[in-house]
Amino acid sequence: MLKTEAPSPLYAELDLLPLPALVAALVGDQFGAVEAVRAAAPAIAAAVAAALPRIAAGGRLIYVGAGTSGRLGVLDGVELYPTFSWPRERALGVLAGGRQAMFEAVEGAEDDRAEGAAQLRACAAGPNDVVVLLAASGTTPFVLGALDAARALACLAIGIANNPGAPLVRDADIGITLDTGPEVISGSTRLKAGTAQKIALNTFSSALMVRLNKVYGNLMVDLKPTNAKLLRRAVALTMHATGADEASARGALEQCHFHVKVAIVALSRQVTIDQAQRLLAGAAGSVRAALAS
Template sequence: MLNTEQASSLHTELDLYALPELVDAFVQDQLQAVQAVQAAAPQLAAAVAAALPRIAAGGRLIYVGAGTSGRLGVLDSVELYPTFSWPQERALALLAGGRSAMFVAVEGAEDDGPQGAADLAGLQPDANDVVLLLAASGATPYVLGALRAARAAGALCLGFANNPGAPLTAQADIGITLDTGAEVISGSTRLKAGSAQKMALNTFSSALMVRLNKVYGNLMVDLRPSNAKLRQRALALTMRATGADPLRAAAVLAQCEHHVKVAIVALKLGLTVAQARAALDAAQGSVRQALQHPS
């Protein structure tokens, strides 16, 4: 039996727990998710290193999964645009059962390996694409079908599973095992198995975006705000990075459509918005390099 399907020996009378004890059992068990991601850190670093040149060459991130794993892939993909201005057409997600499966379980969809292959092939992957394949069991047919299609196209395949020795991690170019063990509620991989997947995806994509010059120091500077809250955040980030007063920072942000990167370079170097954009282009989008070597 898979580790994720085992019954926990620690909570055999879970239904009898007093409420504080019940909540504590769930919270404490989540700590194992953190430990599982920590143990997989070398593989995550290798995945970022392998993905970077492909993505820098124009490749896409393609997430594939079923059920909870698939929904977590969708979540990571859609958050890249508001956080890092990553183009939406370069962060795609395939969920077994289609878009409606995001909200309502589509029974049997995860067992359809040929459909997984067809869905992936429909995106016309190539050698620059990076395919992130997610399955708690590590053996979901839909995901394995997508893996076969991705490998046939020469894409980089990253396999995320919560069981050691899973077919998914064995067949991927880089296997990332998040060994979270038995769940508090037997077999419910929406618990710590899902938490570990969320953390691993977040770590991978965030580290990749740092390497793609989407961050200056530890500031989220490639933000393009689309609402009032994000415009306030853009203002705060610009002020922190430059020391400019609110009026000056707001004025420059307005000139550059609230693109924080451009505002920082313009303010720190005393450039026009057009000159700041040119400096960033010459520095491949790196704020640090633009500041150190203005053109």
């Protein structure tokens, strides 16, 4: 039996626990997710290092999964646009059962290995693309089929699973094992296993974006201000980075369509918006390098 499917001896009488103890057990078990990701940190760092040159060369992030794992992959990709202005067409989600499966279970879709391969090929994936394949079990046929196709198409295949020695981890270019063990509720990998996957995805994509100069210090200076909250955040970030007052920060942002990077360089270097844009272009989008040039 897979570790993720095995009944945990710690919670054999879960249904008998008083409500406070039940909630405490469900919460407490989640700490195992953090420890699992911590143990996998070297493998995650290796994945970022391998992905960086392909993404910098114009490649895409393609997330593949089924059920909870697939939905978590879609979520990570979707959030890259507002957070880092990452182009939507460069973060794709391949979900067993298609778009419908984001909102409801599509029975049997995860069991079709050929369909996983076909869906990845339909993305016209190639050598610069980074395919992030997720499956708690590490044995999901749909995901393994996509892995077959990723390898055949010379993509970088990153396999993330929650069982040591799983085929997905073993056969990927870079395997990441999040060894979360048995769940509080036997086999419910939307719990601790899913939490570990979410942390690992956050870490992988965020580290990648930092290395792509989407962050200055620890400020998200390449956000896409698509709503009132993010517009306010753009102003606050510009003020924090430059020491400018709100009116000056907002004025600079309005001139560059609320591109925080450009406003920071323009205000800090006391140059025009056009000059700030040229400085950033010459520094590969790095605010720090543009300010030092």
